[in-house]
Amino acid sequence: MAVEVVSGIVLGSREYGERGMVVQLYTRELGRVGVMSYAGRGNDGAKLSPFLRVLSTVRVALRLGRHAEGMPKLVDVEEWERGAQRGWSCEKMVVGCFIGELIQRLLEERVPNEDFYLFLLERLGLFAAETQDEVVFLMVFLLDLAKSLGYAPQGEYTVSNRYFDVAHGAFCGRGEGEGADVIAGADAAVWGRLLDGHYLADLHDVDGSQRCRVLYQELRYLEVHSGLRLSLRSLEVLKELVG
Structure with a gap:
């Protein structure tokens, strides 16, 4: 096609x-x-x-x-x-x-x-x-896009705020968020790095499977806050490229 x-x-x-x-x-x-x-x-x-x-x-x-x-x-x-x-x-x-x-x-x-x-x-x-890495560009772009639409994630990733609550759009401490849309651990740390908005960010330590996971989390965030949904084909093509 x-x-x-x-x-x-x-x-x-x-x-x-x-x-x-x-x-x-x-x-x-x-x-x-x-x-x-x-x-x-x-x-x-x-x-x-x-x-x-x-x-x-x-x-x-x-x-x-x-x-x-x-x-x-x-x-x-x-x-x-x-x-x-x-x-x-x-x-x-x-x-x-x-x-x-x-x-x-x-x-x-x-x-x-x-x-x-x-x-x-x-x-x-x-x-x-x-750009150094097209996938990194896309990962930063998605969060930049959320900011431009008025859905900027709140707070920052810290030792005490190691979770990101998709529904509330904010970093939080353990136990503050509930449900499948609470991002924890290494993935939340990647979110914190992406929020710096550097399109040439060095994410060499983030492997393909984690990049794919974080991309889907970002798209979920956009879906929750803007209602945006993409076609299955578009997502499958992206998944093959990333992971």
Whole structure:
């Protein structure tokens, strides 16, 4: 399946009256071509905004197999057509696809303010630049995204606050949080490091299985506080990449 992600931002448009972030998935099977903003999109999927600033274009081919349980499994990812980001790794393109779907889901559910647009403009610019580790970028980005939406985790990881309560969005001491959404131990420590917001953070000591676990915890946090949910396929592709 060939997938194209176009990310950009529309700062204003008299012709279409739209104002919003452009993050869209396209598939050749559906025959959808062109670039359009969420607010200005139509059924034909081909409206171009004269006020569009394209930040990046990612094109990849995803070949999906099947697990015995019938779930999608990423078999291979290859560069389908070189765009502006010539030389991007397959890992970076997969993370780009994931970020694309993530932001599009958000934009379908809310009309962000100017600060949110500026946040995305800056962060996508960072993603287009060279980073040490695409997965670390995504892990930091998810918590940065929560902050920009008004769901900033409260407190910090300390010896006395070694747990993170997802429902309340705060670090806490033993016994203060209950339920499956209380993150403890080494995972909570990783949360504390990610909250520093350093996109080039060195997490060489965090193995693939723990990265995958923390990513799912972050997505759970976004789901609890914003209602955001991603497709199963998107999560499976990300899981294959990370862990």
